[in-house]
Amino acid sequence: MRQISYSDAIREALTEELRRDEDVFLMGEDIGAYGGAFGVTRGLIDEFGAERVMDTPISEGTTAGAAIGAALEGRRPVVEFMFMDFIALAADQLLNQAAKLRYVFGEQASCPLVIRTPTGGGRCYGPTHSQSLEAWFVHVPGLKVIAPATPYDAKSLLKTAVRDPDPVLFLEHKMLYKQQGQVADDDEHDDCRGILPLGEARIAREGQDITIVAWSGMTREAEKAAEELEKSDVEAEVVDMRTLSPMDTETLLASVRKTGCVLIVQEAPRTGGVGGEISARISENIYEYLDAPVRRLASPDVPFPASPVLEERMIPDKNRIVEVAVEMLEEGI
Amino acid sequence: MDENVEYYRQMLLIRLFEQRVEQLFTEGVIRGTMHPCTGQEAVAVGVMAALSPSDYITSTHRGHGHFLARGGDPRLMMAELFGKKTGYSGGRGGSQLMGDYSLGFLGGNGITGGSIPVATGVGLSLKRRQQDAVAVCFFGDGASNQGTFHESLNMAGLWDLPVLYVCENNAYAMSTPVHQALSIENVADRAGAYGFPGVSVDGNDVSAVRKAVVEARARACRGKGPSLIECKTYRLSGHSRGDQRRYRSAEEEQKAWQQDPIRRFREKLESEGFMDPDGTDQLQHEVQQQLEQAEQFARESSFPDPDDLEKGLYATDQL
Numbered sequence A: 001m002r003q004i005s006y007s008d009a010i011r012e013a014l015t016e017e018l019r020r021d022e023d024v025f026l027m028g029e030d031i032g033a034y035g036g037a038f039g040v041t042r043g044l045i046d047e048f049g050a051e052r053v054m055d056t057p058i059s060e061g062t063t064a065g066a067a068i069g070a071a072l073e074g075r076r077p078v079v080e081f082m083f084m085d086f087i088a089l090a091a092d093q094l095l096n097q098a099a100k101l102r103y104v105f106g107e108q109a110s111c112p113l114v115i116r117t118p119t120g121g122g123r124c125y126g127p128t129h130s131q132s133l134e135a136w137f138v139h140v141p142g143l144k145v146i147a148p149a150t151p152y153d154a155k156s157l158l159k160t161a162v163r164d165p166d167p168v169l170f171l172e173h174k175m176l177y178k179q180q181g182q183v184a185d186d187d188e189h190d191d192c193r194g195i196l197p198l199g200e201a202r203i204a205r206e207g208q209d210i211t212i213v214a215w216s217g218m219t220r221e222a223e224k225a226a227e228e229l230e231k232s233d234v235e236a237e238v239v240d241m242r243t244l245s246p247m248d249t250e251t252l253l254a255s256v257r258k259t260g261c262v263l264i265v266q267e268a269p270r271t272g273g274v275g276g277e278i279s280a281r282i283s284e285n286i287y288e289y290l291d292a293p294v295r296r297l298a299s300p301d302v303p304f305p306a307s308p309v310l311e312e313r314m315i316p317d318k319n320r321i322v323e324v325a326v327e328m329l330e331e332g333i
Numbered sequence B: 001m002d003e004n005v006e007y008y009r010q011m012l013l014i015r016l017f018e019q020r021v022e023q024l025f026t027e028g029v030i031r032g033t034m035h036p037c038t039g040q041e042a043v044a045v046g047v048m049a050a051l052s053p054s055d056y057i058t059s060t061h062r063g064h065g066h067f068l069a070r071g072g073d074p075r076l077m078m079a080e081l082f083g084k085k086t087g088y089s090g091g092r093g094g095s096q097l098m099g100d101y102s103l104g105f106l107g108g109n110g111i112t113g114g115s116i117p118v119a120t121g122v123g124l125s126l127k128r129r130q131q132d133a134v135a136v137c138f139f140g141d142g143a144s145n146q147g148t149f150h151e152s153l154n155m156a157g158l159w160d161l162p163v164l165y166v167c168e169n170n171a172y173a174m175s176t177p178v179h180q181a182l183s184i185e186n187v188a189d190r191a192g193a194y195g196f197p198g199v200s201v202d203g204n205d206v207s208a209v210r211k212a213v214v215e216a217r218a219r220a221c222r223g224k225g226p227s228l229i230e231c232k233t234y235r236l237s238g239h240s241r242g243d244q245r246r247y248r249s250a251e252e253e254q255k256a257w258q259q260d261p262i263r264r265f266r267e268k269l270e271s272e273g274f275m276d277p278d279g280t281d282q283l284q285h286e287v288q289q290q291l292e293q294a295e296q297f298a299r300e301s302s303f304p305d306p307d308d309l310e311k312g313l314y315a316t317d318q319l
């Protein structure tokens, strides 16, 4: 298989879906000639034209709403929001409109909409350009939320998202865009090559001593931590959730049954995060398997500061994961 | 000193500040990103020249010029950009989020259109107090396509609020030319839909900007309500650090440089005898020195203590 970057993988998925289905089209700010703030859609306008790679005015609320309308009329819009922070302006359309349509209006209302947007810190972009707001949307019944950590998953899951009949939020981590990895090739004879179902977690690394649960940008840190732990003979299992909604509880529980010890790593602030939901699912279902209380590593409950020294303290990293994992294992024994 | 010379000095300060900061970003000394206001100095200086100390200002992501023209201290601004503790926001806000409430400068904004309702609310409060003061709201052509813009103008028109909506139409929102994002040609014409005056002025002419704001301010203080002032200008720099500007031609930029507000103003001042070339050089030298000191201050300042990261979120736990 070929090695490409996470952002190239996303572009490939978009390209292949745009080629496959005439109804697929893209909307977003500066996604045409400019190629998007992170260059993800670069070049697409040359192949597909300005009607299928549409630059919009800076109007996130109505862009989301217009995409919903186009989806109801049978098209498959893929919207880019430049930073996830800006999704706040579209929140009404997503949670009060898109998420409720099928449940209320039944089969007649299909809203195959994808919202792509970059999340996360690490670039000193400050309080309004660094947030990971996935928990808001995981909390909304009727929306699906994907947060891939590898080029392979980014490409495969985005293709799945585009084909999904319901609204899907697709979260891309800014610090992953340059990461290289293998991807599935397009196959003109097999439409479903490299397509992954939503709602399946991935065991990024196997181990029996402790389960580290992560998604998006934190998966890489968890894997690095696992490598580090291996040096002191600790076998950590890394579970990459990949889709946060629907959530793959089974894979999660199976891992924790095996290890008896679980650390959840989330980049978003601690309180009200997805990590809390994961923790609850474990305690509710397999409390008796736990050798130690479930622990969470997360950003503290403050806005994302701009200064590099503060940002560094903010985001959980490999070292802190190792530290907490070792602590937990010592307590558990 | 003649006030025009002072305006020139401020414009120069803004230009050189942005140039230096861009350089420091390129060198990796400053991290994150920035949005230079190169080419738009006459708007910032012209607006501030028409205001009184009791007025309030909300700014944008492209706000260094507004802040400097309002009297922001280049040392504290530079320190903020460096992420230092001595910066305006203690390193927490960075380029887009610095302010000084003692100057009535409520800060920049990371959200396009995010400050327009806030300025409207400041106007609401000022009106109740019946003070001789206005709220001034800076925003771009791109921001005028946000719902917040239209909702704010309606409210301000409805309640006759003392708010001056100052649109810096710099021909682009990031890579998108104005005509590809607006359904009409002039942002100013949108005021008509909300029942108050809108004017378009040459945003590269500091005197024209000042005059328009003086009139709008007087009107607002007479209780006649808001105005929309569209300053037509051009963003001579890229949108942000690292913008290759592939979406426009070198010819277009060269043409725009011929309208450089600073050069135009200097030529005017020299031809009218307010300044001579020696005086201009001397000013430039002074401004450069001021900026060197600002940079040195920023370099020598310490970073915030990471242990204080969680302090200051609520009033009960001040940093």
Ligand SMILES: Cc1ncc(C[n+]2csc(CCOP(=O)(O)OP(=O)(O)O)c2C)c(N)n1
Residues within 6 Å of the ligand: A029, A058, A060, A082, A086, A089, B035, B061, B062, B110, B111, B112, B113, B139, B140, B141, B142, B143, B144, B168, B170, B172, B173, B174, B235, B239
């Ligand atoms: C809600 C929101 N959408 C998008 C952005 C990204 N963004 C930052 S500045 C900008 C362009 C703004 O254009 P304009 O209002 O004309 O101001 P200018 O940059 O030209 O000064 C964009 C799209 C943002 N910061 N906030």
Ligand SMILES: [Mg+2]
Residues within 6 Å of the ligand: B140, B141, B142, B168, B169, B170, B171, B172, B173, B174
């Ligand atoms: Mg603009």
